Amino acid sequence: MVELATDLTVREVARAAETVLGRSVQVTPETDIARDLAVDSLALMNIVMELEDRFDLSIPLDRLATVQTVGDLSDLINKLRVKA
Amino acid sequence: MSLLDKHLGYRAPLDGIRAAGADPSSVRFDAVLSPTEGVLGGKNVILLGTNNYLGLTFDEACIEASAKAVREWGTGTTGSRFANGTFSGHTALETALAKFYGRKHAMVFTTGYQANLGGISGLVGRGDHLILDADSHASIYDAAKLSGAEVIRFRHNDPEDLAKRLRRMGDAAKGSLIVVEGIYSMIGDVAPLKEMVAIKKEAGAYLLVDEAHSMGVLGEKGRGLAEAAGVEDDVDFIVGTFSKSLGAVGGFLVSNEENFDLLRIVSRPYMFTASLPPAVIASTLTALDRLETDKGLRVRLAANADRLYDGLRDMGYAVGPHASPITAVVMPDQATAVMMWNALLANGVYLNLAIPPATPENKSLLRSSVSAAHTPEQIDTVLDIFERLGLEYGLLQRSRRASA
Secondary structure, three states, rough: HHHHHHHHHHHHHHHHHHHHOOOOOOOOOOEEEEHOOOOOHHHHEEEHHHHHHOOOOOOOHHEEEEEEEHHHHHHHHHHHHHHH | OOHHHHHHHHHHHHHHHOOOOOOOOHOOEEEEOOEEEEEOOOEEEEEEOOOOOOOHHHHHHHHHHHHHHHHHOOOOOOOHHHHHHHHHHHHHHHHHHHHOOOOOEEEEEOOHHHEEEEEHHOOOOOOEEEEEEEEOOOOHHHHHHHHOOOOEEEEEOHHHHHHHHHHHHHHHHHEEEEEEEOEEEEEEEEEHHHHHHHHHHHHHHHHEEOOOOOOOOOOOOOOOOOHHHOOOOHOEEEEEEEEOOOOOOOEEEEEEOHHHHHHHHHHHHHHOOOOOOHHHHHHHHHHHHHHHOHHHHHHHHHHHHHHHHHHHHHHHOOOOOOOOEEEEEOOHHHHHHHHHHHHHHHHOHHHHHHHOOOOHHOOOEEEEEEEOOHHHHHHHHHHHHHHHHHHHHHOOOOOOOOHH
């Protein structure tokens, strides 16, 4: 079940990234957001805003300090979803 | 391996701009002749990108006050207010600002950047919630980082989106701090403050408005957007700067909040930096007086803003949603923006090249700011050059005169 939730979240991260970046992206949980997706800090904040709407959730920006990979981001979202 | 290797991603874009013939970050003026004219590479240029909204940088009274202060008080304070003491000018300026805004308290910072950094990080900290417009100035984002608060962004100038995000926060929305800007510095658009005030009141949040680009520009008395929108009583904090309409450098925070004086000992960007030199304080005080007493400045500024905005829009350039002292012309791409910026400069017009990531929606912009000191003839000269170059580079379809 946990794995399923993670897969789903990873897929949503990819879709949010595609919306913001205007191009298709291939991601796995290991994808490095800055390096592999060429996402700068502003684009990342915009992706997070998309994800907030998709999950109807607040994702405070200060939590992004520890986010490097798509997996980190999806873990963060899943943690916040449990809390919410 | 060097510590700077991590920044090498910026190498190619920077070299690309330099290869195009000029580098905006290394423009060097040989001389500045007036608020609206400078000399670049031995050539006179019209200054159309200096945020010198009221044109007070060469105001005689401001210059005299500044010269008098430097003779009487010396060139600098050589330290912070906390360590080295306050000069009478600092207090006089804080009193004048509080009176101008009709607030109980004011504090002055050494730069506008530090006013946001020190003001916001003094107001919110760990465990607090800070709600920012997505297009906020870098100083607001940096303040957010320094504060340690939980930061949520809402879509630019979108009250419904703000309301949605506050609802999502539940109980945490109460007591959170919402930060917006009066006029946004890149496009010149204005926050829908009335709607945002209604949302802020419903949520029980605080509201801070950064009037950096709107002080001296908007409102009957020049107090900015909060005054123009008629919502001053519901704006809890106002931040502003001395480096735009007041023609110097520095920033401020005003409020009616109780225990405001505590900010002076908890705000690190206030405490641990040298205070403004007496000459800057003196010219700023005089400029504030000019702003308050000479309404003609705002009338001329608005007329110039309309003249430039209408002219560019009527030619067919893509500009912002409404006239404002800041007019940004949207270029189709970065290469065209760099080319036009260079061509404008070569033809005697200096304005700002604004490229991603410093711009909204990754647009490449030619950003201009007009001054009350521009003559209508100067604005017309700029428009003629814009039209000629636009036709030459295929950015405009036909001559404005031909279509008239």
